[in-house]
Amino acid sequence: ADYWKSQPRKFCQYCKCWIADNKPSIEFHERGKNHKENVAAKISEIKKKSIEKAKQEKRMCKQFAAMEEAAIKAYEEDLKRMERDHPQEGRKAPTGRLRRHKSKKTPARSPKSQRSVLG
Protein backbone atom coordinates (compact mmCIF):
# COMPACT_ATOMS: atom_id res chain seq x y z
CA ALA A 1 0.00 0.00 0.00
CA ASP A 2 0.98 3.60 -0.41
CA TYR A 3 0.05 4.81 3.03
CA TRP A 4 3.71 5.81 3.75
CA LYS A 5 3.49 8.51 1.11
CA SER A 6 1.23 10.63 3.26
CA GLN A 7 3.56 10.40 6.22
CA PRO A 8 5.77 13.41 6.91
CA ARG A 9 9.33 12.91 5.90
CA LYS A 10 12.53 14.54 6.85
CA PHE A 11 15.37 15.27 4.50
CA CYS A 12 18.81 14.29 5.67
CA GLN A 13 21.16 16.86 4.18
CA TYR A 14 24.17 14.68 4.87
CA CYS A 15 22.91 11.62 3.08
CA LYS A 16 20.76 13.55 0.61
CA CYS A 17 17.90 11.26 1.32
CA TRP A 18 14.48 11.26 2.89
CA ILE A 19 13.68 9.52 6.13
CA ALA A 20 10.42 9.12 7.97
CA ASP A 21 9.91 12.06 10.30
CA ASN A 22 9.49 10.21 13.53
CA LYS A 23 11.86 9.75 16.38
CA PRO A 24 12.68 6.05 16.03
CA SER A 25 13.26 6.38 12.29
CA ILE A 26 15.47 9.42 12.71
CA GLU A 27 17.41 7.80 15.51
CA PHE A 28 17.80 4.63 13.49
CA HIS A 29 19.03 6.65 10.53
CA GLU A 30 21.42 8.75 12.58
CA ARG A 31 22.89 5.67 14.21
CA GLY A 32 23.54 4.18 10.79
CA LYS A 33 27.08 3.79 9.60
CA ASN A 34 26.32 5.46 6.30
CA HIS A 35 24.90 8.56 7.95
CA LYS A 36 27.81 8.85 10.37
CA GLU A 37 30.26 8.60 7.52
CA ASN A 38 28.40 11.26 5.61
CA VAL A 39 28.37 13.56 8.62
CA ALA A 40 32.09 13.01 9.19
CA ALA A 41 32.79 13.71 5.52
CA LYS A 42 30.74 16.89 5.67
CA ILE A 43 32.53 18.07 8.80
CA SER A 44 35.96 17.38 7.36
CA GLU A 45 34.94 19.17 4.18
CA ILE A 46 33.85 22.22 6.16
CA LYS A 47 37.06 22.09 8.18
CA LYS A 48 39.15 21.84 5.05
CA LYS A 49 37.37 24.80 3.55
CA SER A 50 37.78 26.93 6.64
CA ILE A 51 41.44 25.98 6.88
CA GLU A 52 41.98 26.95 3.27
CA LYS A 53 40.22 30.22 3.87
CA ALA A 54 42.34 30.88 6.94
CA LYS A 55 45.45 30.06 4.94
CA GLN A 56 44.44 32.50 2.25
CA GLU A 57 43.76 35.20 4.77
CA LYS A 58 47.05 34.48 6.49
CA ARG A 59 48.87 34.72 3.19
CA MET A 60 47.23 38.06 2.51
CA CYS A 61 48.11 39.23 5.99
CA LYS A 62 51.69 38.20 5.40
CA GLN A 63 51.76 40.16 2.18
CA PHE A 64 50.37 43.21 3.87
CA ALA A 65 52.76 42.82 6.78
CA ALA A 66 55.69 42.55 4.40
CA MET A 67 54.54 45.65 2.54
CA GLU A 68 54.13 47.54 5.77
CA GLU A 69 57.51 46.40 7.01
CA ALA A 70 59.14 47.52 3.79
CA ALA A 71 57.42 50.89 4.03
CA ILE A 72 58.54 51.35 7.62
CA LYS A 73 62.09 50.37 6.72
CA ALA A 74 62.13 52.81 3.83
CA TYR A 75 60.76 55.48 6.10
CA GLU A 76 63.38 54.82 8.77
CA GLU A 77 66.13 54.80 6.20
CA ASP A 78 64.85 58.06 4.80
CA LEU A 79 64.99 59.55 8.27
CA LYS A 80 68.52 58.26 8.81
CA ARG A 81 69.64 59.60 5.47
CA MET A 82 68.08 62.97 6.20
CA GLU A 83 69.83 63.03 9.54
CA ARG A 84 73.08 62.17 7.86
CA ASP A 85 72.67 64.58 4.99
CA HIS A 86 71.33 67.48 7.01
CA PRO A 87 72.58 66.98 10.55
CA GLN A 88 72.08 70.60 11.58
CA GLU A 89 68.77 71.25 9.95
CA GLY A 90 66.64 72.61 12.73
CA ARG A 91 67.71 72.22 16.32
CA LYS A 92 64.64 70.26 17.27
CA ALA A 93 66.55 66.98 17.24
CA PRO A 94 65.39 65.16 14.10
CA THR A 95 64.83 61.88 15.93
CA GLY A 96 62.18 63.57 18.07
CA ARG A 97 59.62 62.83 15.40
CA LEU A 98 60.24 59.12 15.74
CA ARG A 99 60.19 59.08 19.50
CA ARG A 100 57.18 61.27 19.85
CA HIS A 101 54.75 58.35 19.72
CA LYS A 102 55.88 57.36 23.20
CA SER A 103 54.00 60.24 24.71
CA LYS A 104 50.29 59.73 24.40
CA LYS A 105 49.46 63.42 24.22
CA THR A 106 50.10 63.70 20.50
CA PRO A 107 49.02 60.53 18.72
CA ALA A 108 50.26 61.57 15.27
CA ARG A 109 47.27 63.65 14.31
CA SER A 110 48.10 64.27 10.69
CA PRO A 111 49.25 61.38 8.54
CA LYS A 112 49.72 63.91 5.75
CA SER A 113 52.86 65.29 7.33
CA GLN A 114 54.26 61.78 7.55
CA ARG A 115 53.41 61.12 3.96
CA SER A 116 55.31 64.20 2.85
CA VAL A 117 58.34 62.78 4.60
CA LEU A 118 57.89 59.51 2.80
CA GLY A 119 57.76 61.25 -0.51
Ligand SMILES: [Zn+2]
Ligand atom coordinates in the same frame (compact mmCIF):
# COMPACT_ATOMS: atom_id res chain seq x y z
ZN1 LIG B 1 21.76 10.79 7.06
